[in-house]
Amino acid sequence: MRPVSVVGIGSIPIQKENPLSLGEMGVMAGRQALEDAGVEMLDAVYASNMLGSELQNQKHIAAMIASGLGQVGVEAIQVDATSASGAAALRAAYLSVASGAVDFAMAVGVEKMGGTDSATPVLARGLDQETERGETMVSMNARVMQMYIDANRNRVPIEKLLEGFAHFAVNSHANGAKNESALLRKPITLEDAMASKTIHAPLRLADCSPICDGAAAVILASSEMAKSFTDLPVQLLASSCSTDRFSVASRKDPLSLSASRHSAEKAFRQSGLTPNAIDFFEIHDAFSIMAVLSLEACGFAERGSGWEAGINGSIYPTGNLPLSTFGGLKSRGHPVGATALYQACEIVRQLKGQAGANQIKASTGMMQSIGGAGTTILTHIFGL
Amino acid sequence: MRPVSVVGIGSIPIQKENPLSLGEMGVMAGRQALEDAGVEMLDAVYASNMLGSELQNQKHIAAMIASGLGQVGVEAIQVDATSASGAAALRAAYLSVASGAVDFAMAVGVEKMGGTDSATPVLARGLDQETERGETMVSMNARVMQMYIDANRNRVPIEKLLEGFAHFAVNSHANGAKNESALLRKPITLEDAMASKTIHAPLRLADCSPICDGAAAVILASSEMAKSFTDLPVQLLASSCSTDRFSVASRKDPLSLSASRHSAEKAFRQSGLTPNAIDFFEIHDAFSIMAVLSLEACGFAERGSGWEAGINGSIYPTGNLPLSTFGGLKSRGHPVGATALYQACEIVRQLKGQAGANQIKASTGMMQSIGGAGTTILTHIFGL
Numbered sequence: 001m002r003p004v005s006v007v008g009i010g011s012i013p014i015q016k017e018n019p020l021s022l023g024e025m026g027v028m029a030g031r032q033a034l035e036d037a038g039v040e041m042l043d044a045v046y047a048s049n050m051l052g053s054e055l056q057n058q059k060h061i062a063a064m065i066a067s068g069l070g071q072v073g074v075e076a077i078q079v080d081a082t083s084a085s086g087a088a089a090l091r092a093a094y095l096s097v098a099s100g101a102v103d104f105a106m107a108v109g110v111e112k113m114g115g116t117d118s119a120t121p122v123l124a125r126g127l128d129q130e131t132e133r134g135e136t137m138v139s140m141n142a143r144v145m146q147m148y149i150d151a152n153r154n155r156v157p158i159e160k161l162l163e164g165f166a167h168f169a170v171n172s173h174a175n176g177a178k179n180e181s182a183l184l185r186k187p188i189t190l191e192d193a194m195a196s197k198t199i200h201a202p203l204r205l206a207d208c209s210p211i212c213d214g215a216a217a218v219i220l221a222s223s224e225m226a227k228s229f230t231d232l233p234v235q236l237l238a239s240s241c242s243t244d245r246f247s248v249a250s251r252k253d254p255l256s257l258s259a260s261r262h263s264a265e266k267a268f269r270q271s272g273l274t275p276n277a278i279d280f281f282e283i284h285d286a287f288s289i290m291a292v293l294s295l296e297a298c299g300f301a302e303r304g305s306g307w308e309a310g311i312n313g314s315i316y317p318t319g320n321l322p323l324s325t326f327g328g329l330k331s332r333g334h335p336v337g338a339t340a341l342y343q344a345c346e347i348v349r350q351l352k353g354q355a356g357a358n359q360i361k362a363s364t365g366m367m368q369s370i371g372g373a374g375t376t377i378l379t380h381i382f383g384l
Numbered sequence: 385m386r387p388v389s390v391v392g393i394g395s396i397p398i399q400k401e402n403p404l405s406l407g408e409m410g411v412m413a414g415r416q417a418l419e420d421a422g423v424e425m426l427d428a429v430y431a432s433n434m435l436g437s438e439l440q441n442q443k444h445i446a447a448m449i450a451s452g453l454g455q456v457g458v459e460a461i462q463v464d465a466t467s468a469s470g471a472a473a474l475r476a477a478y479l480s481v482a483s484g485a486v487d488f489a490m491a492v493g494v495e496k497m498g499g500t501d502s503a504t505p506v507l508a509r510g511l512d513q514e515t516e517r518g519e520t521m522v523s524m525n526a527r528v529m530q531m532y533i534d535a536n537r538n539r540v541p542i543e544k545l546l547e548g549f550a551h552f553a554v555n556s557h558a559n560g561a562k563n564e565s566a567l568l569r570k571p572i573t574l575e576d577a578m579a580s581k582t583i584h585a586p587l588r589l590a591d592c593s594p595i596c597d598g599a600a601a602v603i604l605a606s607s608e609m610a611k612s613f614t615d616l617p618v619q620l621l622a623s624s625c626s627t628d629r630f631s632v633a634s635r636k637d638p639l640s641l642s643a644s645r646h647s648a649e650k651a652f653r654q655s656g657l658t659p660n661a662i663d664f665f666e667i668h669d670a671f672s673i674m675a676v677l678s679l680e681a682c683g684f685a686e687r688g689s690g691w692e693a694g695i696n697g698s699i700y701p702t703g704n705l706p707l708s709t710f711g712g713l714k715s716r717g718h719p720v721g722a723t724a725l726y727q728a729c730e731i732v733r734q735l736k737g738q739a740g741a742n743q744i745k746a747s748t749g750m751m752q753s754i755g756g757a758g759t760t761i762l763t764h765i766f767g768l
Contacts (some may be wrong), residue, residue: 001483009455021514042624053437059509060466060630063759067630073646075625076760077472080462082444088461092476099385125443125496128406133441159618241428241459244442246451262457375447376460 001098004266005226005233006382008037009345011216013181014333018116018213022049022056026110027068029215033106034069034188037219037229042066043102044075046111047369048085049337050118058119065108073100073218078316081241083137083286085109086216086340087369087378092219094239096290103225104350107380108217109338119211123336126372127336128247137286138208140248140373142200145289148255152304160311166193166289168323169206169330175317176327178357183212207288209328211247216342234351237273237364238381240266250372257290260297260368260378267366268299275299278360280322282343284370286329294368295321298379317360325350326358332355340369340378345355347382385482389610390766393729394422397565398717401498402597406440407624410494411452413722417490417728418453421603421613426600427486428459430476431722432469432493438506440496448574449492458520459486465625466510467670469522470600470724471753471762478764486692487609492601494720501556503595507720510756516656521670521702522549522592524632524757526584529673532639533586536688544695546586550577551694552672552707553714555591559701559738560711561743567596591672593712598719600726615679618735621748622765623659624650632757641674643761644681644752651763652683659683663746664706664734664763666727668754670713678752679705682763692756701744709734724762731766 010032012018018025026118034040047062058064062076074202075096081088088341093105113119124136134141151162170193176182188196193206215336242262245251251258268274275298285291292306300321301309309315315323326332329339347365349355364383371377394416395601396402402409410431417625431446434702442448446460458479465472470493477489497503508520516524535544554574560566572580576591611615626646629635635642652658659682669675676690685704693699699707710716710730731749733739748767755761 001485023514050443053506053509057509058513059434059464060511060756060759062465063627064512064630066627067634068761071627072629073626073642076627077475078464079476079626080443081446081460091461092479094464095476095479095483095485098485099479101385101479101482122437125437125441127444128448129440129442130407241461243447243450243455243460244459245456246448250451258457328705364571372444373430373446375444375451380556 002100004094004097004220004236005223006218006236006348007221007226007229007233008033008039008219009348010036011181011342011345012214014183014212014214014335016212022052022058022110022112023064023068025215026065029217029221030069030106030108031064033217033219038343039060039219039259040104042071042074042104044088044096045071046103046105046107048089049080050121051111051113055118061111072297081376082371083336084340084369084371084376084378086165086336087380089381090344091239091378092217094236095261096224104219104221106217106219107341109341110215111335111337112213113211113335114213131247138200138292141287141289142203144254144373145202148289151255161307162165164289164307164310166190166206168285168291169193171207171315172285172324172328172330175325175350175358176331179326182327182331183349184331186309209286209330209334212333212335214338216338216345218341218344230379232352234384235350235383237383238267238270241378243376244274244374246375247362255293257293257297257374259374260294263377263379264298267381269351271381273381277364279364280360281326282347282367283323284329285324303380322360325360343367351382353384357368386484387607388478388481388604388620389607390732391605391613391617392417392423392603393732394420395726395729396598397566398567398595398596398598398719399652403438406436406442406494406496407452409415409599410449410492413601414449414453414490414492417601417603421513423488423603426455426488426490427545428456428474428480428489429455429615430489430491431462432473433495434466434469435495435497436504439500451506465718465760466752466755468755468760468762469721471506471764474602474724474728474764475623475625475662475762479520479686481569481604481606485511488603488605490601490603491725493725494599495719495721496597497595497719515633516536522584522587525671525673526587528638528757529586532673545691546578548667548691549672549692550574552669552675552712554685555699556669556708556714557713559709559742560715563710563716567594568709568715593670593714593718596717596719598717598722600722600729602725602730611766616736618732618766618768622654625762627760628758630759639677641677641681641758643758644678647761647763648682651765657765662750663748664709664744666751667732668713668752669708669709670718674754676749706744709744727751735766743752
């Protein structure tokens with residue numbers, strides 16, 4: 001496989017409800033990425049979107065965006081891994097360029113979830129409808145969070161665990177407050193987070209990411225070609241995907257988040273990096289329990305101690321593994337099909353020193369994207 | 385890119401309504417392919433399905449099937465190009481193996497459309513909802529067929545054109561009658577086809593493929609590895625995808641089916657073959673107009689003369705370019721997300737001499753798969 005780099009990125013501000021259509025939003029992000037790259041014609045467009053068929057009656061999202069971008073004749077395919085769809089599109093673009101089949105590939109994600117009550121039941125279709133019918137992503141994550149509390153309550157007071165979880169929201173809100181494109185731009189205190197209303201016990205509002213509209217895009221090229229298009233190409237050092245048993249109840253150990261572990265292991269192997277070499281982590285903090293479990297599964301924290309990473313400060317911008325540096329899913333927002341492409345754009349901005357008020361010092365960044373309740377997990381590692 | 389071959393195939397009989405669940409159907413086809421290949425563990429599963437979220441409330445099809453097959457930890461991603469989704473999954477599997485990222489990849493498609501009135505409106509979401517709202521796949525194909533008639537009526541009597549279209553149905557039904565897995569197993573005469581009831585003028589029943597349930601799977605490996613798994617590996621010589629402008633009205637020349645032409649040109653270039661070297665063609669005869677336009681776009685017939693290929697007999701099993709050798713979408717059936725994987729299985733059976741009553745003499749076979757009204761088109765060429 002030939003090395004692959006990012007030559008352009010684009011993302012539009014996340015809003016509760018964007019007045020543009022699904023197609024217009026995707027085209028806007030894609031056009032930004034084309035302008036950023038200075039590329040006129042693509043070879044392929046891989047698009048991600050989870051809810052457009054149900055909420056906007058629109059399928060065929062990749063062809064729609066490619067056509068809207070004037071990329072007539074281009075390959076265009078939609079890629080789906082529910083809430084990790086953006087990462088699946090990124091991986092499709094990666095494989096097409098790495099294989100040599102394609103020179104310039106765009107991964108573009110778009111989602112319009114705001115202004116309707118329908119998002120929650122449609123999101124739940126990512127769960128196993130033969131054994132988990134009636135569950136939602138909220139109820140399922142509450143269940144997993146309760147398992148985590150039960151597994152650790154003998155050695156750690158529950159209030160301490162909840163304080164640990166709350167730090168993830170505090171960090172994300174602090175970072176999102178500095179990000180002009182974030183949905184939630186209000187910093188919150190630890191007390192705010194711990195006092196936020198219960199959504200589905202033990203999940204509180206501070207543990208859950210918001211429903212919103214957004215679109216983001218990344219253009220990949222071979223690292224050799226990338227040199228002609230950007231002075232500072234960011235290399236995509238690893239791309240991987242792994243899955244767990246479909247229904248949570250059928251997993252031997254739901255708290256091990258095995259798809260996260262396998263996916264991270266594959267990515268570390270491919271990049272030749274160890275967890276210690278990762279400077280920051282755009283984590284899938286759709287629910288704080290998923291962020292805690294990911295830290296443990298990826299080798300950034302011991303089993304049962306991921307919650308401590310907030311308390312000891314390591315997840316904050318000055319810590320040893322900053323998380324969600326632009327606000328993460330929790331504060332920047334989680335327009336599901338687009339989310340992972342926001343993560344990718346943010347990593348590129350950090351590595352290029354273009355992160356403005358959110359800038360940290362970093363030469364490697366990792367992102368992880370979770371589809372369903374830990375079912376499908378993709379890891380990508382970028383570096384200079 | 386390394387050469388890629390097919391090491392296993394599986395498909396279940398197409399039924400009006402299959403009593404199995406979506407997951408069970410996909411797993412059954414996948415298991416057949418694993419047994420055919422003699423492979424136990426896959427590296428990746430790329431799944432295609434168009435309507436499961438709307439008709440079965442189920443998303444996350446790739447993870448569901450991978451889990452059902454006991455392939456825990458495997459990469460699993462769903463791929464979508466509406467009615468060409470199966471071909472998009474095949475291409476994803478191809479790129480993953482060709483790149484070297486993956487050794488064994490399955491493309492598996494499944495669709496349950498029978499027993500509901502909801503399939504038609506959901507299928508229409510593959511059209512542009514900003515400019516084509518209210519159209520269905522039937523109304524849009526009727527419109528394109530009328531354009532074709534209008535473009536040619538000055539030099540050919542309409543009845544002659546319609547007779548040409550009818551031959552496509554006669555051929556598909558004759559071939560489907562011999563295929564135990566086909567949905568429609570009754571041969572029809574030219575008179576039957578021409579007298580069939582009007583669905584949406586000028587489309588008659590004989591011009592339209594049926595709604596049904598099905599699942600099919602193909603396992604790919606590098607051609608080097610394939611030698612260890614099968615005595616007669618069928619090579620996947622080319623895989624390509626192209627798109628047209630999204631809305632039919634925005635195309636300069638809707639009858640040129642430019643995505644078909646571009647996709648075929650790319651595939652011929654990749655394989656080093658010319659149209660003359662193709663022994664048979666599993667064509668996307670969801671509507672006979674699409675089959676006629678594809679023949680012209682791929683270079684198998686002159687512009688405006690594709691309809692003659694039925695009358696002069698070239699599309700029949702004894703002709704110089706047999707089409708739909710197992711009945712095609714029209715008679716074998718068109719369970720949309722699975723259709724292209726049926727096409728792939730059928731080509732492999734033909735090339736391996738395992739086509740039974742449907743056997744023709746062939747060493748190369750081509751398939752084309754159409755998403756929307758000619759919007760996204762993929763071409764694959766297989767050879768010994």
